[in-house]
Amino acid sequence: MRENPYARTREDHRSEVAEDYVELIYRLGRDRAEVRTADLVEALGVAQPTVTKTLERLQRDGLVNVHPRRRIELTAAGASLASDISERHVLIVKFLQAVGVPKEVAELDAEGIEHHVSETTQRAIARFVRGRQ
Amino acid sequence: MRENPYARTREDHRSEVAEDYVELIYRLGRDRAEVRTADLVEALGVAQPTVTKTLERLQRDGLVNVHPRRRIELTAAGASLASDISERHVLIVKFLQAVGVPKEVAELDAEGIEHHVSETTQRAIARFVRGRQ
């Protein structure tokens, strides 16, 4: 059963938005007392109804809980996913910087790249980055 | 005007499928006399009507021309896009291999990553890969 690379990419994509949301909620949650819809609207640069609707999906999928006054919380699953991605993000930024990409650009590109890095590749990158420090 | 990384990723994604198609048509075109719908169906692993419909969009967007007996041709714009992406793909595979990712995995991951690598990052990667040869 050879894996179809296009199918992999399509599958990755299905979880991209979810990953972005939980990662963002996770990061914002470290700065603020509460994360609200409006914070996501601002950070993501999308319209407010888009965030509301997406949060419903994430709730349905067990990644977040949205409480009465819109306090948004990650579930255990959501938090675990978020910390994985966050870690991967930081690693990719370091990796890109290590090969000469400016920090700002590395941050931007990592946001897209992080959704397509397999475990195997992540481990290789981690070794490489460690070896450079 | 700071660029919103999420907006960038969303924008990248809009062109991902188009990029995959033209890249594939480009690659298949080097092996075969003609590229047909059925070839794309097989390579992409999607249903045939999906390919037909997507080709219509690509034609509308000026990337391909679909001729009577379904001979699929890239337009100048399509071919140019395809060769850019193809080059980027090859580069990313080399890059990943250079840091210890096995070829097969590198190929799979590159398929997703290639859509999110900026010019700046691509240049940095190219320098890095050259420096290692």
Place this chain on the structure above:
DNA sequence: TGGTTTATATAGCCTTGGCTATATATTCGG
């Protein structure tokens, strides 16, 4: 408190990119 502002919800629309079922057209073997 009451009015204004701000936040969230709801309705309704759109495109993309999937799918299945089925019709039509093309090609190929006998």
Place this chain on the structure above:
DNA sequence: CCGAATATATAGCCAAGGCTATATAAACCA
């Protein structure tokens, strides 16, 4: 040349992830 097999087209459905316009709810301040 005709019938079977293969290729493509068409119809119709779905979910995700966008959007605008507008209603409602909450918060804040005078």
